């Protein structure tokens with residue numbers, strides 16, 4: 121009998137699982153003993169990590185977009201585009217339906233459908249949405265606004281947690297400062313006030329908070345912490361926090377709240393937080409819909425308490441693909457995800473005047489990152505990571 125693995129979502133997490141399994145089970149696939157099917161609503165992979173850099177011209181669409189067919193092993197039955205759009209997931213009957221009303225059954229299911237911005241989650245936000253978090257188009261729109269900046273108050277507001285890559289908003293603020301200061305000139309930078317609104321007290325774990333706070337202070341980026349965005353009043357050009365505090369702006373850049381995709385919510389798979397619950401070590405589904413050991417949940421769609429980054433999603437996909445291989449071999453071995461993740465930090469952009477500084481701090485559930493210093497080598501490694509991503513990362517070779 122053919123064992124069927126069905127993977128929902130061909131993003132940073134799902135692609136690695138598909139490619140690793142396709143390699144491990146190449147013989148079984150050729151003999152029809154294992155079948156790997158993958159559904160995704162889009163035919164192209166857009167590396168969202170690049171969105172942060174688009175407004176500053178540091179990456180182009182050619183750098184961050186690839187056709188999925190080039191990334192996924194031909195041994196995987198990939199259904200990409202309209203035919204691959206998931207409508208519902210029925211765990212009790214092991215059935216996934218697409219919008220085009222095709223049904224897929226499975227022995228093992230991988231849920232890796234990422235998350236979406238919930239712009240409507242903040243009243244008024246839709247009427248003044250400038251962001252690098254939603255799409256490439258929005259990042260380009262922001263690029264035009266950033267390039268036209270001459271003076272005024274720029275407010276960067278992170279509505280609430282969790283969001284994918286919680287480090288990206290701070291990186292954006294630092295890149296904006298560097299861009300204005302070194303590309304547009306000190307005079308322009310002096311006339312632009314940058315304020316960073318953050319919904320919690322610390323900006324990440326202590327070492328991350330220390331590094332970000334220091335750069336913000338040195339570069340004159342104002343920070344207001346515990347500012348949970350409740351409303352955008354675009355007529356008066358001000359943002360209002362849950363506490364009632366207000367902040368005026370000339371240009372508002374917002375990181376909207378995020379949630380898991382509608383199809384999973386409609387299928388009753390999410391918990392009260394709006395995310396898909398799973399055991400944080402085995403990543404197997406365990407929630408209101410029951411406990412399903414044959415269902416793995418990973419990446420941005422996963423439990424609210426698991427930090428959402430592409431590097432974390434990568435580590436999770438290594439554990440999930442190994443455990444799926446163990447399940448298929450029937451050897452009873454289980455590997456644990458221990459919360460391994462990385463969240464890149466930027467200290468300054470690379471310019472003729474500054475050599476660029478960055479670092480990729482890593483941590484786990486039980487061990488926070490050590491204190492670190494952003495370095496020039498870190499800057500080059502982080503920039504390179506976007507290219508290694510296609511040939512080694514997504515292919516599951518590292």
Ligand SMILES: Cc1cc2nc3c(=O)[nH]c(=O)nc-3n(C[C@H](O)[C@H](O)[C@H](O)COP(=O)(O)OP(=O)(O)OC[C@H]3O[C@@H](n4cnc5c(N)ncnc54)[C@H](O)[C@@H]3O)c2cc1C
Nearest residue numbers: 129131132133160161169206233234285419420429430431
């Ligand atoms: C602005 C920004 C900057 C970031 N910077 C970094 C960084 O520097 N470093 C880092 O590690 N991480 C970064 N991240 C986070 C990283 O991009 C995510 O954590 C990672 O992509 C999560 O992988 P995933 O597979 O869970 O989701 P995704 O990569 O989003 O993949 C989900 C897939 O599911 C598909 N899908 C969704 N709904 C459906 C449906 N109904 N039917 C079929 N398919 C569907 C989508 O098309 C998509 O291909 C950043 C994110 C953003 C937004």
